[in-house]
Amino acid sequence: MRINQSIGKSAPLVPQDKNNPAEPVVIIVDDDAAVREALSELILSAGFQPVSFASTREVLNAVDILDSPGCLILDVHMPGASGLHLQHHLAESGIAKPVIFLTGHGDIPMTVQAMKAGAVDFLTKPVSDQTLLDAVIAGIALDGARRAEAIVVKRNLERLGTLTHREREILREVVTRGRLNKQIAFDLGISEVTVKLHRANVMRKMEVRSIGDLIRAWETLPPMMRETGGHGF
Numbered sequence: 001m002r003i004n005q006s007i008g009k010s011a012p013l014v015p016q017d018k019n020n021p022a023e024p025v026v027i028i029v030d031d032d033a034a035v036r037e038a039l040s041e042l043i044l045s046a047g048f049q050p051v052s053f054a055s056t057r058e059v060l061n062a063v064d065i066l067d068s069p070g071c072l073i074l075d076v077h078m079p080g081a082s083g084l085h086l087q088h089h090l091a092e093s094g095i096a097k098p099v100i101f102l103t104g105h106g107d108i109p110m111t112v113q114a115m116k117a118g119a120v121d122f123l124t125k126p127v128s129d130q131t132l133l134d135a136v137i138a139g140i141a142l143d144g145a146r147r148a149e150a151i152v153v154k155r156n157l158e159r160l161g162t163l164t165h166r167e168r169e170i171l172r173e174v175v176t177r178g179r180l181n182k183q184i185a186f187d188l189g190i191s192e193v194t195v196k197l198h199r200a201n202v203m204r205k206m207e208v209r210s211i212g213d214l215i216r217a218w219e220t221l222p223p224m225m226r227e228t229g230g231h232g233f
Contacts, residue, residue: 024140025070028052029059029086030102031078035125039073039102039132046133048140055079056086066095069147071120071139073132076103076110084110087117096146098139102127149220156217157225162205170198174211175218176226 026043028050030036036052043050048070053059057080059066074083081089087099101114104125111122120142121135163171169188173179181199185192208214218226 023049023069024143025049025051025065025068026136026140027059027065027070027072027097029054029056029072029078029083030075031055032075035075042129042132043136046136048136056081056083056089059086060089066090066097069140069143071098071100071136071143073100073102073136076101076114077105084114084117087114087119091117096143098142100132100135100139102132153220153222156206156220159206159217160221160225163202164198167198167202167205170195171202171206171214171218174199174202175215 026048028036028039028043030039030052031054033054036054040050040052051062051065053062055078056074059072072086074086076083083099083101083103090097090099099114099119101111101119101122102125103110103123114122120139123132123135160168166188170184173184173187179187181192181195185195188195203209203214206214206217208217
């Protein structure tokens with residue numbers, strides 16, 4: 001089957017367990033009901049959960065579904081706000097949802113704009129099932145990687161929050177300048193023994209076993225946090 005403008009019936013398929021956070025949800029946004037149903041059937045056949053909407057406004061009104069793991073399949077030209085507008089809005093709102101564009105009216109400038117904004121792919125109708133499913137699988141994998149990274153960042157921020165001001169100073173000296181205990185002691189006007197104690201506390205609180213692990217944890221922090229040495233936390 002190829003997805004095109006004249007496939008299927010008019011009623012969209014919406015799974016009953018669309019709010020199950022353990023299963024990837026593929027959000028389909030297209031103003032053509034026949035396309036929505038055909039896409040939903042294809043997504044279901046691949047073992048994913050489809051949820052369809054007829055406009056970008058409907059998607060934005062369904063905030064909870066945007067929090068679920070998965071990706072978006074967007075048409076470009078729709079009544080009201082376009083798919084490109086929705087992509088831009090989600091990015092500005094901090095919703096890093098992988099987007100696949102599927103349109104019957106694409107052009108090179110539009111494709112470039114979408115891809116520069118982070119789209120997984122820009123496909124033109126009709127498209128083969130396998131090509132579309134490959135893009136969906138890539139989008140779901142990207143979303144999974146981003147979510148895993150976000151968990152690591154959150155965990156390290158929480159650990160950073162347990163450090164004292166002095167411990168953060170020493171952390172920064174170690175991970176950004178590679179300073180030795182005696183050098184840190186001289187710079188901060190404290191004893192080397194005190195530096196060793198603070199450094200041991202940093203390792204324990206950040207739950208790392210080596211300086212390499214400490215540096216890797218540090219590098220997961222947001223750039224602004226690293227620039228301030230964690231003092232803006």
